[in-house]
Amino acid sequence: MSSEAVSATSAPEVAYPAPVSLGALWPWAIFALALLLLVYFVAVDEGAASVVPGMSLHEWVHDGRHLLGFPCH
Ligand SMILES: [Zn+2]
Numbered sequence: 001m002s003s004e005a006v007s008a009t010s011a012p013e014v015a016y017p018a019p020v021s022l023g024a025l026w027p028w029a030i031f032a033l034a035l036l037l038l039v040y041f042v043a044v045d046e047g048a049a050s051v052v053p054g055m056s057l058h059e060w061v062h063d064g065r066h067l068l069g070f071p072c073h
Helices: 024-043 056-067
Strands: none
Touching: 024 056
């Protein structure tokens, strides 16, 4: 019967992802910010909490609001 000795110094290799540079990250940051703004305007911006006065923004996102299940009226 053969036994293989496992060396205490040979830890299993962990594959870390490659580091991401800021130059490759900023388009995704802008995209994420645009998505957050869109979600804010669809889901939150209404009534007394509205940043944009008037009903124009509400009318623009009204169908999306109902589609996503957010109450509006
Ligand atoms: Zn509505």
